[in-house]
Amino acid sequence: MKIYTNYFSLSVAKGDSFFNREDEIEEIKLSIMSSDSIWMSNWRRFGKTSALTEACRQLTLEKDVYGFNDVIFLNIDLSSCATKDMAYKLILKNIATAGEKCLNNKQKALKLFTDSLNGISRFVKLFGLTVGDSQLNVELRDRVDADSVSIGEALRVLDNVAVEQNIKIIMMLDEYQQVNEIVGKDERKSGNPISWDIRSGLQHCENISIAFCGSHKRMMEKLIEKEEALYKMCSKVELPRFSFDKCKSRVHQVANECRFTVEAGVAEAIYNYTNGHPRDFTLHCREVFKQASKNNTVITISIVDDAWQRVVVRDGLSDAKILIASKMSAKKKAEVALLYYVANHAVSVLENNPSVQLELSYSATALRVAKNLLIEEGWIYVDHDGNYEITEPLIKDGLIMISADLL
Ligand SMILES: Nc1ncnc2c1ncn2[C@@H]1O[C@H](COP(=O)(O)OP(=O)(O)O)[C@@H](O)[C@H]1O
Ligand SMILES: [Mg+2]
Numbered sequence: 001m002k003i004y005t006n007y008f009s010l011s012v013a014k015g016d017s018f019f020n021r022e023d024e025i026e027e028i029k030l031s032i033m034s035s036d037s038i039w040m041s042n043w044r045r046f047g048k049t050s051a052l053t054e055a056c057r058q059l060t061l062e063k064d065v066y067g068f069n070d071v072i073f074l075n076i077d078l079s080s081c082a083t084k085d086m087a088y089k090l091i092l093k094n095i096a097t098a099g100e101k102c103l104n105n106k107q108k109a110l111k112l113f114t115d116s117l118n119g120i121s122r123f124v125k126l127f128g129l130t131v132g133d134s135q136l137n138v139e140l141r142d143r144v145d146a147d148s149v150s151i152g153e154a155l156r157v158l159d160n161v162a163v164e165q166n167i168k169i170i171m172m173l174d175e176y177q178q179v180n181e182i183v184g185k186d187e188r189k190s191g192n193p194i195s196w197d198i199r200s201g202l203q204h205c206e207n208i209s210i211a212f213c214g215s216h217k218r219m220m221e222k223l224i225e226k227e228e229a230l231y232k233m234c235s236k237v238e239l240p241r242f243s244f245d246k247c248k249s250r251v252h253q254v255a256n257e258c259r260f261t262v263e264a265g266v267a268e269a270i271y272n273y274t275n276g277h278p279r280d281f282t283l284h285c286r287e288v289f290k291q292a293s294k295n296n297t298v299i300t301i302s303i304v305d306d307a308w309q310r311v312v313v314r315d316g317l318s319d320a321k322i323l324i325a326s327k328m329s330a331k332k333k334a335e336v337a338l339l340y341y342v343a344n345h346a347v348s349v350l351e352n353n354p355s356v357q358l359e360l361s362y363s364a365t366a367l368r369v370a371k372n373l374l375i376e377e378g379w380i381y382v383d384h385d386g387n388y389e390i391t392e393p394l395i396k397d398g399l400i401m402i403s404a405d406l407l
Contacts, residue, residue, distance in 0.1 A: 004293070007254045008286035013050040014057050017282075019253075020246045021051055024237050028055035031209055031235045032170050033066060037202065038211040039234035041220030043378040043391050045279035046239045048213045049075060052172050059168065069166045072101050078182075079175035087182050087194060088151065089126070091173075095154045096126045098169055102161045116157045117149050151194070152201025155208060162207035169208045173198075176212045177219035180226075192226065199230050218376040241276030244268075251285065251299075260289065260297045269304040273393060280394045283311050312397040320398030323379065334362050334370035339379065339390070340406075343399035348386045 002016070009017035028051060031038050042048050056073040063070065074094045081087040099109040106127055113123045162169050179194045187193060202210060212234060214220035224231045242250075248267035255262045270288065274281040287307035292299040327336045337360045338350070350356055351367035360367070371388075374380045383389040390396035 001259060002257045004254055004258045004260070004289035005286065007250075007258075008282045008289070010283075010286070012053050013047065013278075013282070014054045018050060018054045019250050020242055021047065021054075021239065024051055024239060025055050025058065027235060027237050028052060028211075029059055031237075032056075032059060032071075032168055035206055035209055037209050037230075037234040038213075038237055039220075039231060040211060040213045040237045040239070041217045042213070042215065042239045043217055043381075044215035045277070045392065046215075046241075047278045048211075048215070048239065049172070049174070050278075051237070051239060052170065052211055052213075056170055067166075068168055070168070072098050072162075072167060072169045074098055074169070074171045075174065076171060077174040078178040081178060081182055084182050084194065087179070088149070091151050091198075092123075092149055092154055093126045094171065095151070095158050096123060098171075099158050099161060100127070102158070102165045102167050102169075112161060113154065113157060117153055123149070150201070151197045152199070155198070155201030156204055159201075159205040159208050167207065170211060171208065172211045172213055174213045175215065177214040177216045177223055180219070180223060188226075195227050195230050199233070203233065215378055216376055217378050239278075242278055242281055243276060244271050247271050247274075247276060247281060254285070254289070255299065258289070258297075260292055260299055262299045263301060265301055266299050266304055269301050273304070273308045275393050277391075277393055280311075280392060283315055283394065284308055287311050308397075312394060312401065316392075316394035316396075316398030317401055318398070319392070319395050320402055323395060324399075324402070332370065332373070334360070334366045335374055337362065338367065338370050338374060339399055340403045342380050342388045343390050343396045344403060346385075346387045348382075348388070350388060 006016045007019075013019075028038060030036075032055065038052075040048050040051075052075075053073060056071050059066065060071045074097070076090060076094050078087055078090070081090060096109065096113060099112055100106050103109050103112065110123060110127050117123065158169065161167075179192050180188070183192055183194060198210065202208065212230070214223075244267075247270065251267045251270060252262060254260075266288075270281070270284055274284050284304075284307060287310050288299060288304055291303045291307050291310075295303060323339070324336055327333075327339070341347070341356060341360060342350075347353065347356065350371050351364045356367065357364060362370070371380070378391055379395075380388050381391055390399065
């Protein structure tokens with residue numbers, strides 16, 4: 001018999017814990033197989049990492065069908081890169097690691113990159129070696145060294161090996177909208193140098209696909225204009241909310257396989273709380289099954305309610321606190337006030353709404369700026385009724401809980 005925890009993963013969903021997204025997985029697999037790149041702008045926790053990981057997992061299992069030897073998946077998160085140099089280092093380090101995996105040998109990989117590129121000391125460092133340690137020491141000593149290694153060239157070197165070894169490589173560049181912050185305004189007047197560098201190599205690659213991902217949906221959309229050439233090289237993959245039908249059949253499928261009984265209306269009640277948000281649905285279901293296992297494996301509506309309260313207290317509250325703290329320290333108090341407001345009210349007009357201005361004591365201009373930033377970063381969105389809504393249901397209820405004590 002299977003255990004419910006196998007189906008509701010606390011980290012990246014793959015295999016048994018992955019469901020839905022059949023079309024998106026097909027699209028990703030097709031793109032990788034034809035070495036096209038992928039553009040994925042989606043709110044955080046909607047399953048970007050999970051979808052790419054699952055697609056690579058499936059391709060690895062099916063590699064004999066497709067006729068290649070292996071798939072390498074690299075997850076490169078640009079969100080913590082503050083400077084161009086940090087971004088370069090991170091990307092090049094991953095390219096170096098992929099080279100090492102392709103060749104199954106660190107020294108061979110080091111030789112490959114140092115033979116083909118100018119940044120010798122850089123690659124020696126990236127491989128975690130010091131020049132003194134390296135067997136290539138003597139060979140390297142007299143070579144010209146430039147500290148600026150082009151990502152484009154490094155990609156081409158890696159691609160050659162990948163083709164030779166018959167290996168597919170997918171590089172996830174996560175929080176890609178960050179390239180705009182990393183590079184100063186002046187420097188990106190004639191296009192972003194990081195994107196330009198990547199594209200110059202990528203367009204010649206046969207076995208490497210890059211997934212340009214970002215959770216700041218609006219910022220990614222703004223980036224499209226500036227990165228038109230890059231965008232044109234990509235197939236677009238959107239990850240929508242989970243539909244009610246998919247969530248319902250998931251709950252019943254897991255209940256069946258793990259021998260739980262489901263009362264009528266349970267799937268509806270879960271959907272009511274989680275609204276098809278992939279991460280919140282997963283956390284909620286996991287808690288529902290956990291509580292039901294203490295109730296002779298019967299899932300009731302009151303268990304669904306109780307489980308939601310538990311995840312709000314455990315996860316929603318802390319997420320909401322982290323969000324508030326990040327905004328307070330950045331002196332974004334109008335954003336904080338708006339977050340509380342949106343969590344507590346169904347409202348379709350924000351900045352030009354006298355009662356909002358009055359209650360929050362901010363001008364229309366201040367509210368508009370705050371609202372736009374919250375939308376850009378994906379914390380709020382406009383729902384199908386035209387009302388502003390907090391993107392993550394757990395954070396919403398966390399905010400409501402905090403504000404109940406404050407207001
Ligand atoms: N297709 C899916 N099936 C099951 N759970 C999923 C799926 N996609 C996302 N999740 C759940 O949502 C959480 C966040 O997913 P993740 O892939 O990390 O999102 P992102 O990379 O967009 O932030 C995962 O830990 C998992 O619990
Ligand atoms: Mg992710």
